Amino acid sequence: MTGTTLHTVSRILSVWEEQGLVEGGRQRIIVRDPHKLFMIAEDMPQ
Numbered sequence: 001m002t003g004t005t006l007h008t009v010s011r012i013l014s015v016w017e018e019q020g021l022v023e024g025g026r027q028r029i030i031v032r033d034p035h036k037l038f039m040i041a042e043d044m045p046q
Contacts, residue, residue, distance in 0.1 A: 002009070013029070016022045021037055023030040031037060039045075 013022060013024060016037075017024055019036075021031070021033045021040075023032055
């Protein structure tokens with residue numbers, strides 16, 4: 001539904017996990033830093 005590929009989503013989530021923004025688990029994603037994700041979504045300087 002997002003209009004992207006599984007590969008792209010996996011790559012982005014891996015980067016976010018390395019940065020500590022999210023934590024992936026079995027069939028779930030835990031958002032660890034919602035403010036930084038908001039900044040990314042709004043394309044704001046960090």
